[in-house]
Amino acid sequence: MKKRRLVAILATVAVVASLFVGCGGKTDNKDNKAGQEQKKEEAKKSDIKIGLSTDEGGLNDKSFNQAADMGIKKAQKEFGFEYKALESTKKENFVPHLQTLSTSANSNLTFAIGYQMAEALAEVAKSAQDKNFAIVDFAPDKPEDVLKNVQYLRFNDHEGSFLVGVIAAKTSKTGKIGFIGGKQSPLIGKFEAGYIAGARAINPNIKVDVRYADSFSDSNKGYELAKAEYGSGCDIVYHAAGGVGLGLFKATKEIKDSGKQVWAIGVDQDQVLTVTDANKKPMYADIILTSMIKRVDTATYEAVKEIVEGKFQGGKIRTFSLKENGVGIAPTSRGQIPDDVKDIVKQNVSKEVITLVDKYEAAIKEGKIKVPEKPEDAKKFTTDFKAE
Numbered sequence: 001m002k003k004r005r006l007v008a009i010l011a012t013v014a015v016v017a018s019l020f021v022g023c024g025g026k027t028d029n030k031d032n033k034a035g036q037e038q039k040k041e042e043a044k045k046s047d048i049k050i051g052l053s054t055d056e057g058g059l060n061d062k063s064f065n066q067a068a069d070m071g072i073k074k075a076q077k078e079f080g081f082e083y084k085a086l087e088s089t090k091k092e093n094f095v096p097h098l099q100t101l102s103t104s105a106n107s108n109l110t111f112a113i114g115y116q117m118a119e120a121l122a123e124v125a126k127s128a129q130d131k132n133f134a135i136v137d138f139a140p141d142k143p144e145d146v147l148k149n150v151q152y153l154r155f156n157d158h159e160g161s162f163l164v165g166v167i168a169a170k171t172s173k174t175g176k177i178g179f180i181g182g183k184q185s186p187l188i189g190k191f192e193a194g195y196i197a198g199a200r201a202i203n204p205n206i207k208v209d210v211r212y213a214d215s216f217s218d219s220n221k222g223y224e225l226a227k228a229e230y231g232s233g234c235d236i237v238y239h240a241a242g243g244v245g246l247g248l249f250k251a252t253k254e255i256k257d258s259g260k261q262v263w264a265i266g267v268d269q270d271q272v273l274t275v276t277d278a279n280k281k282p283m284y285a286d287i288i289l290t291s292m293i294k295r296v297d298t299a300t301y302e303a304v305k306e307i308v309e310g311k312f313q314g315g316k317i318r319t320f321s322l323k324e325n326g327v328g329i330a331p332t333s334r335g336q337i338p339d340d341v342k343d344i345v346k347q348n349v350s351k352e353v354i355t356l357v358d359k360y361e362a363a364i365k366e367g368k369i370k371v372p373e374k375p376e377d378a379k380k381f382t383t384d385f386k387a388e
Contacts, residue, residue, distance in 0.1 A: 048081035048108050050304055051101030053094065055114035057216045057242035058087045062275045063268040064216075064242055064296060068113045068136055071297030075304040089217075094120035102131045109134060109307045111300060114216075115187045125150050132312055134303045136296055137187055139317045148315040153299040155320045157187070158194030159364055160292040160327030161240070162371045163357050164265050165198020167290050167329070168236045169206050170353045171263065176207040178229035178237035182216040182244055186374075191240035191267070191292070193378035194371050200381050201360065201369075209234050210375070213244045222247025230255050230262055236289060238265035249275060252287045263348075266291030270330040272345055273338070285345045291330040295320055323365045329357060359387035 050072055054065040069085060076083050084105055086097040094117050102110040102124060110131065112121040115138040125133045125147050132149055139152035146152070168177045179195055181188040192210060199206045209229045213221040222244035229237050230251065237252070239245040245266065252264040264287055266272070271291045277283050299320060306312040320326020331337075333349040349357075363369045363385050372378045 048079075048308060049106060050076070050081055050083045050307070051105055051107035051110040052083075052085040052300075053097040053101060053110070053112055053117065054085070054087050055116050055216060055242075056089060056091075057114075058089070059085060061217070061243040062271060063245065063266075064136075064294070065113050066274070067269050067294070067296035068111065068300045071300030072111070072304055074297065075301045075308070079305070079308045081304075081308070088117075091116070091120075095123060098124040098133075099128075102128050102133065108132060109304065109312065111136065111303075114138075115185065116183075121150065122147065132307065132314060134300075136299060146315055146317065150314055151303055151312070152317040153296075153303065153320070154317065155294050155296075155299075155326050156190075156322060156371075157240070157292075157294065157327060158190040158197075158371045158373050159322040160294060160329070161191045161194030161238075162198035162201070162364065162369075163322075163329050163361060164238055164290055164292045165195040165200075166202055166357055166360050167198075167333070167349055167353055168195070168238060168263075168265060169199040169202035170356065171289060171349070172203075172206070172236050173261065174233050174235045175203065175205070176209065176233045176235070178209040178211070178226075178232075178234035180222060180225050180229070180237060180239040180241050180244065180248055181210070181212045182241035183214055184212050188212075188240050189375050190373045191238075193373055193375045195238050196375065196378035197372050197381040198360070200378070201383050201385075204382065207233075213241055215244055216242035217244065219243055219245075219247035219250070223251045226251035226264075227255075230260075235261060236263045236265065238267070238292075240267050240292075245271070246275065249284045249287065253284060256287050263287060263289035265289050266330070268292070268294045268296065270332055272330060272332045272348075273341065282341055282344050285341075289348050290333040293328045293330055295326050298326070322361060328361075356387050360385075363387070 057065045059069050101107050110133050112135040118138045121135050134151040136153045139154045140146050179192050196208050211225045226248040239248045248264050255262050266288050272285050272288045275283050335347045337345045368385050
């Protein structure tokens with residue numbers, strides 16, 4: 001009897017044990033399957049290749065190209081993929097660089113940075129219709145010219161420039177401000193127009209000295225033009241000229257150190273923070289009044305994210321406006337200063353002026369102010385909107 005009971009108990013234990021083993025086996029299979037799926041997904045992401053060709057400003061222009069590169073690197077850190085960037089020092093590099101990245105390097109998405117690359121991109125994209133491309137700061141005027149394998153990323157630069165024009169006019173003591181453009185074009189004209197209109201919204205009689213460098217990389221030319229503008233009576237100069245702006249900052253620093261109250265205004269990134277010395281410390285925190293922020297990094301990041309997720313759409317024009325936070329003014333101008341540079345960087349724009357800027361920003365978003373895109377229209381700009 002005892003033996004029968006013992007056998008029964010042992011049998012029960014064996015059955016229960018086998019059940020647990022079975023459950024454990026199923027769990028392991030599930031885990032293994034999930035692990036395999038994760039590995040497949042990781043492999044899928046790591047197989048992605050992204051390419052970028054700069055315009056003449058290069059990756060370290062502390063401005064436009066650098067912002068595009070930052071957006072891709074942010075995505076690379078998050079998703080994991082191969083990334084190759086080529087720097088174009090002249091126009092003749094555009095086509096071969098785009099061909100190398102899209103075809104030889106077999107990129108899943110190739111970026112052309114800047115409107116100057118529009119013709120080169122169209123040529124390469126038409127000959128490689130199985131490849132995906134994106135271009136920053138350009139979109140065709142005619143719908144029939146939109147290519148199905150290209151995504152066009154453009155910005156309402158005139159809206160952001162309007163806000164720094166407001167800041168310049170409110171800060172100027174001489175009633176004369178300056179603008180330095182890279183190369184004359186409809187795109188850079190939008191920066192100029194917005195700046196003039198914003199300044200005129202504050203002071204209809206303000207004078208604006210406009211000069212062009214015919215370059216986006218010649219910092220010496222930026223230095224010469226800035227010296228000339230300050231010499232003509234300007235006390236604030238805004239640039240939309242890539243690497244040329246570094247010359248503006250140098251000239252502004254020299255003049256301010258000599259005892260004259262002058263300011264520079266940066267572009268594309270918060271240049272108080274991005275223009276640094278060999279020790280990665282801000283070089284011009286005391287002379288950059290503000291910067292017009294252009295979220296090129298957001299545009300490139302989002303395009304790459306679409307590729308990773310299999311959602312990329314060619315033949316599409318995306319516009320990043322003030323309403324979408326695609327453009328705006330530097331965070332440091334609003335007192336948003338990183339802790340590690342608080343001993344160097346200060347809020348150079350007064351809180352009263354920021355309050356005024358916010359009112360104009362809201363008016364643009366609500367459609368109460370339509371910012372002109374052409375300099376000739378900006379020079380006649382008036383508005384009934386009163387923020388003060």
